[in-house]
Amino acid sequence: MTSPDDRFDFDRYEHDLTLPDADVVDLDTARANRTRPAPRPQDIRTDDGDDSDDPEDFESFEVTEPPLGRPVDPPDEITPGFALREAARRPLVAQWLRSWRGVRSMLRWWTKQTAYVTAYHALRVPKYVAKMLWWAPVGLFRGIGRMLKWATAEEGNYTLRQAAADRKDAETWLKLDKQRQAAARWRWMLVFGGATAASIAGAVLAYGPTPSWWNWAIAVGSVPVLARLGRPADKPITDRVIEGNKYRKLTAELVRRALVSLQLSGINSAVAKNPKAIAFPTDIHRDGPGHLAIIDLPYGVEASDVIARRGRLASGLRLPLDQVWPEQAPGHTGRLALWVGYEPASQMKQPAWPLISGGKVDVFKPFPFATTPRLDTVDAELMFRNWLFGGQPGSGKTFALRDLVLAAALDPRVELRGYELKGVGDFAKVAPVCLEYGNGFDDDTIGRAAAFVDWLYEECQRRSKRIDHYGKAGKAPENKVTPELASLKGSGLHPLVAFFDEVQELFSHPTFGKPAGEKMEKVIKLGRALGIIILLGTQIPDKDSLPTGITRNVNTRFCLSVADQTANDMILGTSAYKNGLRATVFEPVVEAGWGILSGLGKPGAKRSYYVDNVAAERIISRAIGYRQKAGTMPTEEEQTRPTGPTFDLLADLLAVWPEGDAKAWNDTLTTRLAEMRPEIYEGWASEQLTAALKPHPGIKVTDVGKRVEGKAVTRRGIARSDVHDVMTERDRKRGAA
Numbered sequence: 001m002t003s004p005d006d007r008f009d010f011d012r013y014e015h016d017l018t019l020p021d022a023d024v025v026d027l028d029t030a031r032a033n034r035t036r037p038a039p040r041p042q043d044i045r046t047d048d049g050d051d052s053d054d055p056e057d058f059e060s061f062e063v064t065e066p067p068l069g070r071p072v073d074p075p076d077e078i079t080p081g082f083a084l085r086e087a088a089r090r091p092l093v094a095q096w097l098r099s100w101r102g103v104r105s106m107l108r109w110w111t112k113q114t115a116y117v118t119a120y121h122a123l124r125v126p127k128y129v130a131k132m133l134w135w136a137p138v139g140l141f142r143g144i145g146r147m148l149k150w151a152t153a154e155e156g157n158y159t160l161r162q163a164a165a166d167r168k169d170a171e172t173w174l175k176l177d178k179q180r181q182a183a184a185r186w187r188w189m190l191v192f193g194g195a196t197a198a199s200i201a202g203a204v205l206a207y208g209p210t211p212s213w214w215n216w217a218i219a220v221g222s223v224p225v226l227a228r229l230g231r232p233a234d235k236p237i238t239d240r241v242i243e244g245n246k247y248r249k250l251t252a253e254l255v256r257r258a259l260v261s262l263q264l265s266g267i268n269s270a271v272a273k274n275p276k277a278i279a280f281p282t283d284i285h286r287d288g289p290g291h292l293a294i295i296d297l298p299y300g301v302e303a304s305d306v307i308a309r310r311g312r313l314a315s316g317l318r319l320p321l322d323q324v325w326p327e328q329a330p331g332h333t334g335r336l337a338l339w340v341g342y343e344p345a346s347q348m349k350q351p352a353w354p355l356i357s358g359g360k361v362d363v364f365k366p367f368p369f370a371t372t373p374r375l376d377t378v379d380a381e382l383m384f385r386n387w388l389f390g391g392q393p394g395s396g397k398t399f400a401l402r403d404l405v406l407a408a409a410l411d412p413r414v415e416l417r418g419y420e421l422k423g424v425g426d427f428a429k430v431a432p433v434c435l436e437y438g439n440g441f442d443d444d445t446i447g448r449a450a451a452f453v454d455w456l457y458e459e460c461q462r463r464s465k466r467i468d469h470y471g472k473a474g475k476a477p478e479n480k481v482t483p484e485l486a487s488l489k490g491s492g493l494h495p496l497v498a499f500f501d502e503v504q505e506l507f508s509h510p511t512f513g514k515p516a517g518e519k520m521e522k523v524i525k526l527g528r529a530l531g532i533i534i535l536l537g538t539q540i541p542d543k544d545s546l547p548t549g550i551t552r553n554v555n556t557r558f559c560l561s562v563a564d565q566t567a568n569d570m571i572l573g574t575s576a577y578k579n580g581l582r583a584t585v586f587e588p589v590v591e592a593g594w595g596i597l598s599g600l601g602k603p604g605a606k607r608s609y610y611v612d613n614v615a616a617e618r619i620i621s622r623a624i625g626y627r628q629k630a631g632t633m634p635t636e637e638e639q640t641r642p643t644g645p646t647f648d649l650l651a652d653l654l655a656v657w658p659e660g661d662a663k664a665w666n667d668t669l670t671t672r673l674a675e676m677r678p679e680i681y682e683g684w685a686s687e688q689l690t691a692a693l694k695p696h697p698g699i700k701v702t703d704v705g706k707r708v709e710g711k712a713v714t715r716r717g718i719a720r721s722d723v724h725d726v727m728t729e730r731d732r733k734r735g736a737a
């Protein structure tokens with residue numbers, strides 16, 4: 001049977017198949033010219049001879065790789081120059097030796113560790129001595145036994161001789177025995193020599209004229225050695241210093257294990273395919289009092305995914321939570337910086353605040369405010385910033401807020417005004433340099449705090465006119481307060497720091513809360529460029545206690561320990577928790593001062609400097625000195641002190657109340673008040689009394705009807721029981737404070 005190909009007349013149709021413009025190619029030459037790719041192992045034939053020339057061989061055929069075209073889309077390969085730059089070169093000098101801070105923290109850690117180990121063992125010396133005395137005799141006999149065994153030179157040789165005997169190899173056996181005898185000869189000589197010398201030394205020590213401390217010195221030198229020889233291998237003389245959790249030097253393996261233990265599918269599936277999917281672009285190295293690992297996570301895994309699982313990571317490393325500090329590393333979102341301290345942060349001693357011992361502050365420049373887990377200093381700024389401090393009771397927000405107020409006090413240009421609405425006097429030390437200061441959570445103080453917010457708004461308006469004026473004069477190029485304008489006496493544009501601690505008391509107040517919140521939002525928006533710096537501290541971050549308009553506009557936030565995600569995000573902003581900024585990991589009281597600082601560089605965990613009342617007093621006395629020199633110390637007349645009212649309206653009202661009346665008209669009351677204290681109440685009408693009673697929402701000003709000469713007359717008035725109740729409550733609160 002013929003195949004279809006056999007029936008085709010190639011010669012006849014050849015010219016029809018050749019295209020006019022096409023080249024006629026000699027296929028044999030073209031094939032010969034084609035560069036052959038290297039054969040793959042499976043293509044290499046093992047039969048001998050050149051089969052391609054064998055016309056009889058129909059089963060074998062040449063296998064060549066299909067010719068590869070040019071890559072359509074060449075892979076982005078790292079160019080050699082770039083790769084070289086990126087290559088992790090080992091640092092010439094170890095990282096920890098490069099900075100004084102690194103050396104210091106290393107030495108500090110080492111000294112601390114050595115001191116601890118020394119003290120630990122020193123306490124146990126009696127126990128060690130008893131153990132040594134117990135095991136030393138055993139060691140003596142064991143040592144003699146070992147020496148005798150060594151002298152016979154049987155070790156090793158015996159087995160070889162036995163093997164020769166088994167093989168019936170007499171010649172080898174004799175050679176080996178001869179060797180043993182030669183070795184044993186000089187060993188025995190040494191043993192006898194040593195034993196004689198030891199006996200003589202013993203006799204001299206026992207009966208000779210040697211001082212007794214020699215005996216002690218020899219005992220101290222030899223007993224531990226003998227005890228070491230005598231004790232069983234599993235019973236060390238000394239106790240282990242560290243059990244369980246301890247500092248572990250970070251290794252790539254440890255980090256990989258911990259990351260895999262997070263159960264992040266992106267990490268686990270990548271590592272299952274390629275164990276090197278977790279990469280380390282630089283060596284793990286010492287960094288401050290701990291080790292730092294820079295980690296490139298598998299493709300698609302974000303550093304924030306890991307940061308959000310800090311607890312699991314610490315578990316994977318078998319370390320306490322506050323020893324493990326993952327952070328986003330610069331470069332790309334999948335690069336993680338994992339710092340592991342030598343010891344938990346709660347046990348690391350924070351250095352003292354540099355501003356306690358000396359130094360002025362320029363609010364236009366950064367000053368130390370906090371430390372990182374590595375004990376690096378974090379600088380804060382005040383100018384053109386508003387701050388929000390949030391945290392549950394005992395988180396340390398008042399102390400952190402006070403640090404900023406103390407720093408501001410050290411700049412004599414700064415005007416300080418503030419309210420502490422908790423009423424315990426945390427800011428009392430700062431009061432002497434404040435132009436306005438209030439302390440308490442009674443309606444009176446809260447009312448004044450609200451009035452202060454109104455005043456701040458008016459101050460914004462005044463300042464904006466001044467800025468406009470100086471801007472036209474070319475002295476405020478960006479229509480902002482400049483250091484020159486701030487220092488210019490009489491410019492009215494000096495920095496003004498207004499602080500409100502426990503501000504939730506103000507914003508959640510039934511009367512003043514809403515308007516104060518709205519005004520504060522405006523002040524925060526307008527005041528920043530005008531040199532007005534608002535510092536707010538709150539413990540209840542919900543929309544009533546802290547209007548969202550305020551949180552949105554505050555540019556610097558310090559979120560200390562909070563109970564839940566909602567509180568966390570109220571302070572740090574939406575999605576902060578999701579992005580791994582979680583102040584919920586800090587424990588109140590135990591980790592007081594720790595929080596997430598955002599708005600100043602890279603957000604992360606920071607601990608505010610701890611300044612106690614004694615140190616605060618020292619700082620303020622220095623601040624008073626600077627202010628007196630600069631002529632900016634507020635005089636007593638200038639200072640507003642709402643804590644001790646010069647008159648007590650409520651008490652005065654009760655004193656002048658018309659006998660037997662449950663309700664009284666405002667007019668009647670103001671007339672009687674003016675009679676009693678004309679210096680204060682002279683000229684008061686009904687409206688003044690209504691306004692003065694505003695801080696006391698418990699006293700309702702209503703229409704009160706009375707009969708005057710037989711006719712019913714209605715005027716604005718109040719009830720005695722309201723005044724009485726509010727006054728009792730106020731006095732009770734004051735007593736508690």
Ligand SMILES: Nc1ncnc2c1ncn2[C@@H]1O[C@H](COP(=O)(O)OP(=O)(O)OP(=O)(O)O)[C@@H](O)[C@H]1O
Pocket residue numbers: 391392393394395396397398399400539589592593594607608609610611
């Ligand atoms: N940076 C810090 N380092 C160490 N301890 C601190 C630090 N800050 C505060 N503390 C301690 O924590 C305690 C509570 O601090 P603080 O009064 O500031 O907390 P708070 O959050 O304002 O709590 P509360 O609302 O109950 O007043 C302080 O008495 C102080 O001893």
